[in-house]
Amino acid sequence: MRTIRASSSGYARGTSGSLQCALEQNEYAARVAENEAKFKAEADNAPLIDPLHIAEIEAGGAKFTREGVVFTARDATGQVIWLEKGTKIAGFDHLKARGHIAQLAKHLGVSEGDVPKTLRNVIRDGRIVSNKTVKRGNRMGSSGNTNTMANM
Numbered sequence: 001m002r003t004i005r006a007s008s009s010g011y012a013r014g015t016s017g018s019l020q021c022a023l024e025q026n027e028y029a030a031r032v033a034e035n036e037a038k039f040k041a042e043a044d045n046a047p048l049i050d051p052l053h054i055a056e057i058e059a060g061g062a063k064f065t066r067e068g069v070v071f072t073a074r075d076a077t078g079q080v081i082w083l084e085k086g087t088k089i090a091g092f093d094h095l096k097a098r099g100h101i102a103q104l105a106k107h108l109g110v111s112e113g114d115v116p117k118t119l120r121n122v123i124r125d126g127r128i129v130s131n132k133t134v135k136r137g138n139r140m141g142s143s144g145n146t147n148t149m150a151n152m
Helices: 019-044 051-059 092-097 100-108 112-125
Strands: 069-074 080-084 127-130 133-136 139-142 148-150
Touching: 051 069, 051 080, 069 112, 080 112, 092 100, 100 112
Parallel strands: none
Antiparallel strands: 069 080, 127 148, 133 139
């Protein structure tokens, strides 16, 4: 049986299993959780389009319409990912026309208006569980699911 001595302050002193140490660890954990919550709230309220990402996309020579960008994000591999408004063939309008935005909203438990923000957050904060890229001719493309994300 272990005995804990009380100091004049009322807290035990000494070993790592002491009451004082436990209280300090709990206070530290609470501060860390509070800071993480603040950071997440600030990140969630960040603009959907980061001007630095746009500049990086332009510098990389990618073909896109600056005014049509819905959101930008940097994924776990460090790549800048963006979604454009697009057309019925590709982009956000394609996803909407095919009913995928409604499916995502239902699956993720958000409104259709919040789907772009939620997708951005999953790309930015999720972890990649699968990444399949193949070379087709002179271009890199996807085979099956590319950069499948798991939201943490």
